[in-house]
Amino acid sequence: xxxxxxxxxxxxxxxxxxMRLMGKRQVGQLQPYELVVVILISELAAxxxxxxxxxxxxxxxxxxxxxxxxxxxxxxSLKSEKARGIICGKPTILIERGRILYxxxxxxxxxxxxxxxxxxxxxxxxxxDVEFAILETNGELxxxxxxxxRPVIPEDMQLATKYEGxxxxxxxxxxxxxxxxxxxxxxxxxxTQELKKVNLTNPDQVLLASLDSTxxxxxxxxxxxxxxxx
Numbered sequence: 001x002x003x004x005x006x007x008x009x010x011x012x013x014x015x016x017x018x019m020r021l022m023g024k025r026q027v028g029q030l031q032p033y034e035l036v037v038v039i040l041i042s043e044l045a046a047x048x049x050x051x052x053x054x055x056x057x058x059x060x061x062x063x064x065x066x067x068x069x070x071x072x073x074x075x076x077s078l079k080s081e082k083a084r085g086i087i088c089g090k091p092t093i094l095i096e097r098g099r100i101l102y103x104x105x106x107x108x109x110x111x112x113x114x115x116x117x118x119x120x121x122x123x124x125x126x127x128x129d130v131e132f133a134i135l136e137t138n139g140e141l142x143x144x145x146x147x148x149x150r151p152v153i154p155e156d157m158q159l160a161t162k163y164e165g166x167x168x169x170x171x172x173x174x175x176x177x178x179x180x181x182x183x184x185x186x187x188x189x190x191x192t193q194e195l196k197k198v199n200l201t202n203p204d205q206v207l208l209a210s211l212d213s214t215x216x217x218x219x220x221x222x223x224x225x226x227x228x229x230x
Contacts, residue, residue: 004049007056011045014060018067031088031138037070088137095133098146108135119143164213171209174222184211195219 018041022034041063048059077084092104094115105112115133116125122143124130129149134142154161168180170191181191191203198219200206207222 004052007052008049010056011049011059014063015041015045018063021067022070033073033087034070037066040066091137091142092135093132094135094141095127095130097132098128098130100127110135115141124149162214167210167212167218169208169210170217171203171206171219173208174204174206176203180211186211 019038022037044059044062044066048054048056073087077087092108094101094104094108094110100112100115105115116127118141119125119127119130119133122141124143124145129145130143131146132142132144134144136142168184169177170181170184170186171177176188176191181187191209194217195201195203195206195209198221200219200221203209205222207220209217209219211217
């Protein structure tokens with residue numbers, strides 16, 4: 001039993017490491033060759049976990065080979081546009097200037113119902129409002145509306161807007177982020193004073209405190225039950 005647990009932990013750690021090294025992407029964003037690698041790695045890891053009679057190396061070695069193959073293909077596709085087209089395929093235009101390109105739908109075996117469903121998901125239910133709809137290499141449909149149908153933005157109205165950066169999280173679940181506090185050019189004394197303004201005396205009482213680019217501090221107190229657990 002102990003051997004099974006140890007083998008499982010080793011394989012689990014290896015698979016997690018390999019997936020991290022392959023990059024931060026969701027399953028829906030994977031290229032076809034990457035998805036194949038993910039499926040094969042999961043199968044290869046499962047077999048030595050279930051059967052302790054199989055040497056652990058028999059599971060580890062193929063996983064490493066697949067990882068190296070994936071990294072190699074990624075490097076090749078990065079350096080060569082032609083190779084990328086062969087390995088990953090090319091985006092295909094399915095709608096152009098409000099007209100569905102039916103021959104391309106047939107070529108990709110992409111039915112009309114799926115196309116209309118994806119348009120509805122993108123809040124573009126009317127085909128006539130679409131300038132371009134492009135099926136990307138990872139299977140995602142990119143929809144570009146006609147200029148008359150896109151949402152109004154400040155630039156359209158010639159309005160000047162203030163800069164909005166990412167808010168800095170200063171306290172998260174009672175823990176002070178000293179790095180972000182320093183980046184905000186503040187200190188614990190300032191933070192303590194700000195908390196007192198909202199009747200809080202200790203960072204442990206704070207669920208979240210963040211500072212936006214205008215210098216406004218958002219503070220949300222922890223529920224009483226959560227404070228008691230700490």
